[in-house]
Structure formats: C-alpha cells, structure tokens
Amino acid sequence: MAVIEPLVRAGFQNFTLVDFDRVEETNLNRLPSVHRRDIGRFKVKVASRLIAQAGRSVGSATKVKVFTEDVYTASSRCKRALQACDVILALTDNHLSRIECLQLALESGAVFLQGGVEILLDEQPKRLLAEISGAELGRYCPICSGRLHPGQASLDARRYVGGEVWDHAQQNGYVPDVPAPSVMSINSLVAGTLVLELQRRIAGLGSWDLWQCDFNNGSLHAIERIDETLNGECHVCGRS
Structure with missing residues (x-):
C-alpha cells in the first residue's frame, strides 16, 4: 500500500492489483x-481508491484492474493480466507467492522487483532490516x-493442504502467525527506494541486484x- 502514491506521482498510470486479503484492525498502524x-474491505479495492485519489491530485488518468485472488491459486485470467504488465512487484508476506510472481515475470519478460522488511523480536527488536x-x-x-x-515456500504451501498438515506447521513454529508490529517508517523507506530503483532502470542509470539497509x-x-x-538446477530460472 505504501508504494502506491509514490508510483502514481512518478508517472505510472496502469495498475493490476492482486490480493485476497482484507483490511484488519492490526493493519491500521502499518498501511498509509x-x-x-x-x-x-479488500485491500486491493482500498488501494484502487488511493490510486484514483493520487491520480486526480496530479492530473493523471489512472487505470486499475483489481483481482481479489491469491496469486498462487489465481485464475488464468488474473495471471494473463499480470503477464501483460511491464513490471511485477512482489510485495507479499511469504516466499511461495513471491516465487509465483517471479516465475510469471521471467516467463513474460517483465521486470521483477521484491521489497520487504525483516523484524526479529524478543523483548525488544533484535533486528530491523529493509531489503x-x-x-x-x-x-x-x-x-x-x-x-x-x-x-x-514449501512450508507456506501447507496452508493450502490445510487440516493436520497446516496445524502441525503452525504449532511447530514453521509458519509465523503473529501480526507484525508498527513498521510504517520502514515500509515507507522500502516503498520510496523501490520506486527510485524503477526510475533508475527506466532512465538507463543501471540497476542493483540487491539493496539492503540494517x-x-x-x-x-x-x-x-x-x-x-547454485547446487543443481533452479526450477524457476532454469539455470544449472
């Protein structure tokens, strides 16, 4: 959500949004x-409203396609819409969905970028990382x-199996089930840097494989x- 307004104000007009999550109370201190x-409400529908608002403020005619779907189990129509994009941003909270976005990007020749934060907690934050x-x-x-x-990603996939498999993954700590703390400050930094990386690439100023701030x-x-x-063949990019 934090990346939307910077993208619109940077000149991006056409958006395809894919997310089945709804806004929860724990999101209020994390989503601008x-x-x-x-x-x-579905997050993508809230995001569509924010895109329209930002577009009107700068006189930009934005267009938005909204899919209230899980990208991993998305319909063929949804995946075709993603592969028609020039840029695919994986801003999800698990490896499974990000790998799915990566595969769609590589198959279609789209630019792929992912961004996120890592926060390790004990009684106080032990690690604050943006990447x-x-x-x-x-x-x-x-x-x-x-x-x-x-x-x-295989652990994330246990959610789709459900039942005892998913219960076991949660009970043994394989899949975190704790709402993230208030990280709007870090999210805003990642969002701004992500848009800057896109602008650098578009302007022919080069690209970074990895940007990381501790x-x-x-x-x-x-x-x-x-x-x-790489030990063995990569099942996504095919490199061996």
Whole structure:
C-alpha cells in the first residue's frame, strides 16, 4: 500500500492489483491512508481508491484492474493480466507467492522487483532490516542467490493442504502467525527506494541486484551484481 502514491506521482498510470486479503484492525498502524471504516474491505479495492485519489491530485488518468485472488491459486485470467504488465512487484508476506510472481515475470519478460522488511523480536527488536532485490534472466535470480527459499515456500504451501498438515506447521513454529508490529517508517523507506530503483532502470542509470539497509548497525549495502552459487538446477530460472 505504501508504494502506491509514490508510483502514481512518478508517472505510472496502469495498475493490476492482486490480493485476497482484507483490511484488519492490526493493519491500521502499518498501511498509509487506511481508515477504520476500511476494516473488512479488500485491500486491493482500498488501494484502487488511493490510486484514483493520487491520480486526480496530479492530473493523471489512472487505470486499475483489481483481482481479489491469491496469486498462487489465481485464475488464468488474473495471471494473463499480470503477464501483460511491464513490471511485477512482489510485495507479499511469504516466499511461495513471491516465487509465483517471479516465475510469471521471467516467463513474460517483465521486470521483477521484491521489497520487504525483516523484524526479529524478543523483548525488544533484535533486528530491523529493509531489503529490495530484483531478477533478470541470465543475470540474477533471487532463488539462485538465496534471497528466496523454496524450502520456506514449501512450508507456506501447507496452508493450502490445510487440516493436520497446516496445524502441525503452525504449532511447530514453521509458519509465523503473529501480526507484525508498527513498521510504517520502514515500509515507507522500502516503498520510496523501490520506486527510485524503477526510475533508475527506466532512465538507463543501471540497476542493483540487491539493496539492503540494517537499522541496527547503520550499514547500507547496494550491490550491482551478485555472484550466484547454485547446487543443481533452479526450477524457476532454469539455470544449472
């Protein structure tokens, strides 16, 4: 949600939104411009409203396609709409859906970017990390370089099996089931940097394979190319 307004104000006009989640009370301190009256509404429909508002403010004629679907189990119509996009942004909260977005992007030749935050909690935050990475055929694959993990994706997939399999995954801590804390400040940073990375690519200024900021020690890593090490063939990009 945090990336919407910067994208519109950067000149992007056509959007395809895919998400089956609805706004919950725990989202109110994490999603910008979302109100209590939005609780229970599909996030993509709230996002569509925000795109229209931002577009009107800058005189931009925005167009939005909305799919209230899970990208992993999405209809062929939804996946065709995604593959018609020039850019696919994977801003989901699990590896399974991000790998699905990655595969759709590589199959269609779309630019792929993913962004997110990692917060490790005990009695207080132990780690605050913001990260953005991309993908390009023949150059960089988040799976090959370890930025996405098929093993974690297989755990995420247990949700679709349900029953004892899903219960076991939750009970043994394989799948976190705790609402994230208020991270709007970090989300805003990731959103702005993600849009900046798109603008750099469009302007021909180059691209980063990985951008990472660790707020615990103040370190910033911007890596233009990542040397990949792959044991066996990657089932997504096909590299071996």
